[in-house]
Amino acid sequence: MEFMEKWQEKRKKVWFHTVCFLFITMLLLAGCAEEGESQEADEEDGSQEDVIEVGILHSLSGTMAISEVSVKDAELMAINEINEAGGVLGKQIVPIIEDGASDWPTFSEKSRKLLEQDKVATVFGGWTSASRKAMLPVFEELNGLLWYPVQYEGLEASPNIFYTGATTNQQIVPSVAWLLENRGKKFFLLGSNYVFPITANNIIKAQLDSEGGELVGEEYTELGHTEYSTVIAKIKESKPDVIYNTLNGDSNVAFFKQLKDAGISADDITVLSVSVAEEEIRGIGAEYLEGHLVAWNYFQTTDTPENKEFVDHYKEAYGEDRVTADPIEAGYNAVHLWAKAVEKAGTTDVDKVREAAKGITFAAPEGTVTIDGDNQHLYKKVRIGEVTAEGQLNEIFSTEEAVKPDPYLSSYTWAEALTSP
Amino acid sequence: MKQGLGTINRESQFKWIVYMLILGMMLLAPLFLSDFRLMLLAKYVSFAIVAIGLALIWGYTGILSLGHGVFFGLGAYGMAMYLKLEASGGKLPDFMVWSGQNELPWFWMPFSSFFLTLLLIVIVPMGIAYGLGFLTFRNRIQGVQFTILTQALVLIVVTLLIGQQAFTGGSNGITGFKTILGYSLSDPTVKRVLYWITIGVLALLFALAYWMTKSRFKRVLLAIRDGENRLRFIGYNPAVFKAFIFAVSAGFAGIAGALFVLHVGIISPSMMGIVPSIEMVLWVAIGGRNSLSGAVLGALLINYAKTTFSEAYPSLWLFLLGGLFVISVILLPRGFMGLMKDGMQKIKKRRKREDANENNIDFTFGESKR
Numbered sequence: 001m002e003f004m005e006k007w008q009e010k011r012k013k014v015w016f017h018t019v020c021f022l023f024i025t026m027l028l029l030a031g032c033a034e035e036g037e038s039q040e041a042d043e044e045d046g047s048q049e050d051v052i053e054v055g056i057l058h059s060l061s062g063t064m065a066i067s068e069v070s071v072k073d074a075e076l077m078a079i080n081e082i083n084e085a086g087g088v089l090g091k092q093i094v095p096i097i098e099d100g101a102s103d104w105p106t107f108s109e110k111s112r113k114l115l116e117q118d119k120v121a122t123v124f125g126g127w128t129s130a131s132r133k134a135m136l137p138v139f140e141e142l143n144g145l146l147w148y149p150v151q152y153e154g155l156e157a158s159p160n161i162f163y164t165g166a167t168t169n170q171q172i173v174p175s176v177a178w179l180l181e182n183r184g185k186k187f188f189l190l191g192s193n194y195v196f197p198i199t200a201n202n203i204i205k206a207q208l209d210s211e212g213g214e215l216v217g218e219e220y221t222e223l224g225h226t227e228y229s230t231v232i233a234k235i236k237e238s239k240p241d242v243i244y245n246t247l248n249g250d251s252n253v254a255f256f257k258q259l260k261d262a263g264i265s266a267d268d269i270t271v272l273s274v275s276v277a278e279e280e281i282r283g284i285g286a287e288y289l290e291g292h293l294v295a296w297n298y299f300q301t302t303d304t305p306e307n308k309e310f311v312d313h314y315k316e317a318y319g320e321d322r323v324t325a326d327p328i329e330a331g332y333n334a335v336h337l338w339a340k341a342v343e344k345a346g347t348t349d350v351d352k353v354r355e356a357a358k359g360i361t362f363a364a365p366e367g368t369v370t371i372d373g374d375n376q377h378l379y380k381k382v383r384i385g386e387v388t389a390e391g392q393l394n395e396i397f398s399t400e401e402a403v404k405p406d407p408y409l410s411s412y413t414w415a416e417a418l419t420s421p
Numbered sequence: 422m423k424q425g426l427g428t429i430n431r432e433s434q435f436k437w438i439v440y441m442l443i444l445g446m447m448l449l450a451p452l453f454l455s456d457f458r459l460m461l462l463a464k465y466v467s468f469a470i471v472a473i474g475l476a477l478i479w480g481y482t483g484i485l486s487l488g489h490g491v492f493f494g495l496g497a498y499g500m501a502m503y504l505k506l507e508a509s510g511g512k513l514p515d516f517m518v519w520s521g522q523n524e525l526p527w528f529w530m531p532f533s534s535f536f537l538t539l540l541l542i543v544i545v546p547m548g549i550a551y552g553l554g555f556l557t558f559r560n561r562i563q564g565v566q567f568t569i570l571t572q573a574l575v576l577i578v579v580t581l582l583i584g585q586q587a588f589t590g591g592s593n594g595i596t597g598f599k600t601i602l603g604y605s606l607s608d609p610t611v612k613r614v615l616y617w618i619t620i621g622v623l624a625l626l627f628a629l630a631y632w633m634t635k636s637r638f639k640r641v642l643l644a645i646r647d648g649e650n651r652l653r654f655i656g657y658n659p660a661v662f663k664a665f666i667f668a669v670s671a672g673f674a675g676i677a678g679a680l681f682v683l684h685v686g687i688i689s690p691s692m693m694g695i696v697p698s699i700e701m702v703l704w705v706a707i708g709g710r711n712s713l714s715g716a717v718l719g720a721l722l723i724n725y726a727k728t729t730f731s732e733a734y735p736s737l738w739l740f741l742l743g744g745l746f747v748i749s750v751i752l753l754p755r756g757f758m759g760l761m762k763d764g765m766q767k768i769k770k771r772r773k774r775e776d777a778n779e780n781n782i783d784f785t786f787g788e789s790k791r
Contacts, residue, residue, distance in 0.1 A: 060736050099735040104594060104689045109461070113732065116457040130593040134687050137597045141607040155519055193584055194592040199519050222583070223592070418521075 051094045052087075052348055054079070054338075055114035057125030057135075062102025063224075063249065068127045070279060070322070071149055071331040072097070075124045077317050078335035088339045089346065096120060104134035111135045115144040121348035122147065124334050127327070129153060129196050136161065145350045147334035150327045151274065151296070153199035154407040155418075157375040159354065164330040164337065164369075166297050167377050169406040171274060172200055174382045175295035176207050176244070178397055183270045184241020186216045190231065190255070191246035193220040200246050200274070202418055203409070210414035216240045221247070226254035232262045235269070245273040252276055256288040266291025272384075277325035278393065286391035296326040297380040298366035299393040307365035324365075333364045333378075337371060369402065377405030432765075440714070447620050451613045460684050463616045465724040466623050467680040472704050472716035473623075473630050474673030479702070480710035481634055482666050483646035484563075488571025489674045489701050491578045492546035494693030496675030498582075498589070499542040500682040502532040504598035504606075515597065520587035528588075535602060542679045543672045550671030554664035561660075563649070575695050582690045594689025601683065612684075619680045623717075626673055630713050633669075642666060707749045709758025718757060 056075055058068035079093045087093060096118050098110040107126065114120045115138065122145040126132045129152050139146045139160040146161045154168040179187075187208055191197025201218060208215055216238040219231050228251075235243065247255055252273070259271070272293040278300050281289055300311060300323055310332065314324050337360060342348055345356035358373030370379040379402035385393030409415035447466070451459055471493055478484040505514045506529065513525060531537040553574065557567055582589045589595075604611045633639065644652045645659050652659055682688050691697075701720075708719020726745060730738035753760060 061739050097735050099731055099738065101731070101739075103691050104596075105685055105687050105692055108596070108685060108687045109464075112457055112460065116455065130689065133593045134596055134689070137686055153519070193586070195516070195519065195586060198586055198591070202519075202521050222580070 050091050052089070052091050052342075053094050053096055053118060053120045055111075055118065055120040055123035055125065056095050056097045057100055057107065057110050057114065057123055058127065059102040059131075060097075060099040064100075064102040064127055064131075066283075067279065067327070068100075070325070070328050071127065073318055074314065074324075074328045074332040075335050077314060078332045080317075081313075082335065082339050088342050089348075093339075100125065100131060104128075104130045107131040108134040108138055111138045111144070111146070112142070115139070115142045121145075121342070122338055122350075122353070124149070124331060124338075126150070130194070132156075132161070133195075143350050145338075145353060147331075147338060149331035149334055153196045154203075154409065155199065157377070157407050159376070160350075161376065162334065162337070162357065162371065163375075163377045163405075163407075164334040165327060166380055166382075167405050167407040168200065168203055169409055169412070170297060170380050170382050170403050171295050172203060173207060173409070173412070174399065174403070175272060175274070175384055176204055176213070177211065178384055179242050179244075179270070179272060180208075180211055180213050185212065186214050186238075186240045186242070188217040188219075188235055188238060188240035188243045188269075189215065189246075190219050190221075190243055192223050192225075192248045192251060194223065194248075196275075197246035197248070201244075203415065204244060206414050206418055207412075221251060223249060223251070225251050228255045228258045229262075231255075232258055232264070235259075235264070236262070240269060243269055243271040245271050246275060247273070248275050252280060253284045256284055256292075260288050277327070278323040278391070279325045279328075281387060281391045281393075282323060286387060286389055289387040289391075290389050292387050293384055293396075294387065294393060295382070295384050296393075297383060298326045298329045298364075299383060299385050299395060300324045301385075301392050301394065302366055302383070304365060304367055306363050310365040329365050333362060333366075333369060336362050336364075337369075341371075367402065372405050375405055375407055377407060378402075379404055444620070444624055448617065451616060456609055456612060459612065459616055461728055463619050463684040464681060465721045466619050467677045467684065468701070468704065468724055469717040469720040470623055470626055470677035470680070471674045471701050472708065472720035473626055473713055474670035474677075475701060475705045476710055476713050476716035477630055477633070477642075477673075478667055478670045479705060480712070480716070481639065481646065482642045482663065484663060484667060485568045485702070486571045486667070486670070487568050487695070487698050487702060488574045489671070490693035490695070490698035491571075491575050492550060492671035492674035493678040493681070493697075493701070494578070494582075494688065494690070495546045495549070496542045496678030497682045497688040497692065498595065498678075499532065499538055499545065499675070500679035501595040501598070501688045502529055503535060503538040504601060504682065505595050506533050507601070508597060508599040514590075514595075516590045516593065516595070517587055520591075522587040526588050539679075542675050546671040546675035547668040551664050551668035554667035555660060558660035558663045558667075572695060572698075575693070575698055579690045579694050582693075590689075592690055594687055594691075596687035596689075598682075598686055606683070606686065615680075615683050619684070622676060622680065626676070627713060627717065630673075634713065703746055705756075707746070707753065707756050709756030709761075711755060712758040712762070715756050715758025715761075722757075 056072055058072045059065050060069060060072070076095060079095055082088060083092050096114060098114060100107040100110060111123060114123055124147045126135060126146070126148045127150050132148050132152070135146060136158055138144070140158060144160060147164060148161055149164050151166040151171050152163070187204070189201045189204060191201055197220065205215055207213070217234055217240065219234065221231070270293055272295060274295055276284070276289070276294050277296060310329070311324050315322060337357070340360050340362060341353045341357035344360065345352040347353070357371050359371060361368055361370045367381050372379060381402050382399045383395055384397040385395050388394050409418065450462060454462065471489060475486065475489060478486060509515070513522070531541060553570070557570055562570070583592045598606055600606060601611070641652070641657065641662050645663060649659050678688070704720040704723045705716045706719070707723060708717065709715025727742055730741045734741065
């Protein structure tokens, strides 16, 4: 009896020590890694700061990881390019990578860490509007600088954010105008239920009203929703000319597959998507998307010498089967634009860089982009592409010139009601 | 008899000294930590408050709730609505403008008053918890069924919050706060004061929970846990007690949520979904659900580990954290505190044996001789 008891006690003791040991080792390891980094930085600080630290804050885990990891890769590639060419102000750029974990409060916490703890010169990051909205107050409070690489719903212009993706008048508004002219007047709006699709559709509705379009249906589904038979039944009933698709993520796979199964092809109804790029086409399968349209500022097939180099470079660095896409390119541009602004300012000081960034141009893969001094967005060309059987995009429309960004749509009279309560 | 009393007093004296030391250390923390680390610590402390509430219902009453994210979120949204209204300065909050909402919805009205906000932060979660608890417990729904109901509650509330973007900010949540009662939230002094308030609230609620678990009320709770039917036959109505303790625990979570928003500056449905709700239970499980201090310890340690791991290994940290959970659940079924207690018990037993060997009858003084 006593032996058993003793033995059990001993076993418990062993367990306890094992767990304690493991836990403490893990914490220590983590602590050491951190310590090591900061020591390194300190040493370098000692030798007159010959590096510039920048933050990279994307979701490396969670639902958004699939999209954001590629942007992180492009940003790292741009940093490498600049470092190989001698760095910025003669210093090498050192990225500090943090995981936003597809969770908005985490984005806010990590941006505070990057700015307060690591004192980085700037941060490249974010994908969803929610993550940007979560980071914005932190960047404004601590006067940091954020480069946000994704097209979004507009109605924002923070002095602490540079927006290198399209705003609404560089993607949605011109694509709706093009559709009205070329594909028909009857629109069906389909989107995921969150801020970007809802705001985008509010804008589209106002535009349809004033430009003679007709709204025949509007549907929202939750993120990750995969059952579209009801929606497709409504589409069949309302007979639209165009489905304007602002679905995000996995839902696109289900929607396009079920649309094809229901016997609706691109010849019957055109679907124009604004959140489907080369990367997503690969996931959905080109056979379901062939003939449908997308609106972006950049395609992998965009024909510029800079793009050839960019695509080659990207494939070389990350694998032949990887594709480039609009947000990936926008993230890449962001790093180069920041480096140029720093060179011009002669310092990484946020206020001076912001001042210097006004009017900076960069020969980007999509064509020359320019930072608009008024709202810190980019002048960009608008493109509409048709999905080919190979899963690439064939440009069927492009604006002649890069379009001036107008996040508040102030040059459109029909948009007045949207921007002021 | 004498000996028993003596050890209990000494032990509890020792315990209180440790608590006071920890409290003192936490109060002095702002002197040593940067603003950013202080914000993190304050966040952990607000999570620890949720953990106390969970230990009350799970460890002491045997009700497992996987829905405390909702109560946490309700408190957090309450505070966020107040802060958002103050930041908007009499105008409509910005996200309502984007979503095409033209006037303030009625349920936002009370949150323009700080006092009402404080009340609602506690009352709303408690009310919902009491309602849900009473209806289910009265129908003698318990155990796993109740746990599943709490999960359903999470799904309903999160779907509602995401769907009603014009009223709640949708999946973005609510952010962009500036001041509280006119004091700037970015001012380091204000941050420290808020931190001390958070510590104060933790101490207060810990004491309240401690008192509840030492009073006669505790016996009812334990009786519910260990033999609900017997208790009913004796003449008690367990449903009322269970609903009450569930509501108290929800109130704790609500307060924690409000404090969380003050420190972190954002609340979104992702903070109150199914995964965070389960995480909360994990803190308590790992710390030790049968002990209030275990729950606090669990919440602090796990969240500290989460931050440390994610900063050191941005692409690996989830595996490390997951591994930690798995190891702890397999090897420490009663959490860290369970093991500590076993340890104490063993020491006590050994002492007793030694005492018996020495044939010392005066147990009380015998203790102090060693």
